[in-house]
């Protein structure tokens with residue numbers, strides 16, 4: 001569908017894109033290329049290597065909670081069933097992500113809400129290819145000590161053959177050349193920004209200080225701005241409603257924004273547009289659409305909103321080895337992975353030296369079925385290891401030096417299972433509605449993953465660790481929250497159709513992780529990018 005690019009006076013913009021992550025950046029560039037006047041509204045800040053925090057101890061530049069004065073690019077949201085880690089910046093999750101970029105296996109198109117709605121297996125490869133080219137994806141050649149350890153443990157466990165070097169969105173030096181070299185734009189024939197090659201500092205999740213990570217502000221958004229798209233940072237979209245009283249938005253939309261980082265003078269601003277692309281991430285888009293539906297601004301949104309929220313069934317484990325002879329923070333953030341069985345996949349993850357704050361959420365590993373029994377077991381374990389090795393236990397639980405001595409093991413399972421989000425007043429905060437999670441809990445105890453972590457610890461002479469919230473509250477953590485506005489055949493099955501058009505409205509789209517209709521079982525950013533490329537390919541160029 002095309003919307004006529006209106007004379008300057010009709011709409012302020014042809015399209016407003018809400019959010020500048022993977023889906024939003026693709027939308028911004030492709031719509032600008034098609035001749036539309038595009039505004040990108042992003043509630044996070046714009047970052048440069050000079051403004052990024054030096055370590056995770058600089059909470060005000062790392063963590064996002066503007067009401068507490070924290071204006072960073074990384075956020076955590078806590079639900080009864082899951083803790084969600086996500087990004088918030090110009091460039092969305094790309095500023096904080098570990099840049100592992102894997103294609104989901106073909107079988108994902110044969111399950112979930114999108115089955116049979118398009119010839120996915122025939123169409124998606126070309127969109128994956130475009131996405132990979134734009135994001136500069138290449139196989140990781142910088143293997144650090146943590147990757148070599150992962151390979152050794154996999155060999156010992158009899159799954160060495162599944163070891164692989166991740167594909168990453170990083171500019172790496174040609175073989176044999178040192179990192180940290182400045183180069184002219186290597187990706188877009190000189191139209192992109194000059195860059196620097198990767199030093200293997202392991203800092204990808206704290207933002208890349210070297211300009212080597214291919215974040216969205218250096219590719220899609222860079223090119224979109226060159227084609228006239230306007231990016232409004234620190235600008236949160238709070239209202240979207242059909243303009244001129246049309247029920248289905250056929251006369252365009254009115255959008256209201258506020259300044260996201262201001263406590264008081266929020267500078268509410270209204271503008272009009274022909275179409276809107278929601279790309280605020282799974283949680284952000286659900287937040288906004290639930291609120292708009294609830295307040296009667298977009299009442300036709302399908303009641304499927306909030307259903308089929310998936311987490312990749314993740315579990316975070318770690319092995320800390322005080323006094324380990326090598327620096328385990330070296331390499332790229334996620335350098336390698338192994339498959340320990342058909343459904344279970346483990347990646348070696350690291351934080352850069354001195355970024356030790358995540359250690360505050362870790363504790364020695366405890367096996368056992370979640371619940372009171374596991375908490376008791378955990379307390380007993382903690383006491384036993386403390387009495388047996390007091391100094392070593394203190395060294396393992398104190399934060400300083402964690403990143404240098406630690407390997408995080410990110411475990412993902414490609415098993416079906418989903419949650420539901422509802423828009424409710426929680427009992428503990430009845431003043432306003434917010435997302436609340438419902439459904440079966442995602443498992444926090446994956447015995448084969450725990451056994452792998454223990455094997456890893458035996459090899460290094462370290463201690464296997466897990467996340468404290470997983471043990472105490474049986475709540476898993478995930479950086480891969482997907483779904484909630486899934487692609488479906490009708491409003492009874494999904495919120496958008498297979499072209500990402502919102503059921504019941506004209507020129508209203510969703511292009512982010514919320515549309516994903518099955519459990520991917522791998523890191524999702526490449527699939528989100530490829531899906532957005534496909535969705536944008538259906539929008540006709542502007543007619544003048």
Ligand SMILES: Cc1cc2nc3c(=O)[nH]c(=O)nc-3n(C[C@H](O)[C@H](O)[C@H](O)COP(=O)(O)OP(=O)(O)OC[C@H]3O[C@@H](n4cnc5c(N)ncnc54)[C@H](O)[C@@H]3O)c2cc1C
Nearest residue numbers: 019021022023043092093098099100237284513523524525
């Ligand atoms: C620490 C970490 C590491 C990760 N590592 C990887 C990895 O290695 N590989 C991988 O594939 N994935 C990884 N991910 C996940 C990946 O970042 C997300 O899956 C991806 O960013 C989701 O893309 P998206 O387009 O759905 O939204 P996002 O990229 O999250 O972008 C949404 C944007 O919308 C903005 N927004 C939200 N609401 C509003 C509003 N009302 N108004 C204006 N703006 C709004 C947000 O600020 C955000 O910037 C990681 C995530 C984290 C947190």
Ligand code: SF4
Nearest residue numbers: 198199202203204208
């Ligand atoms: S390892 Fe360091 S230099 Fe390389 S991309 Fe990550 S942060 Fe940048």
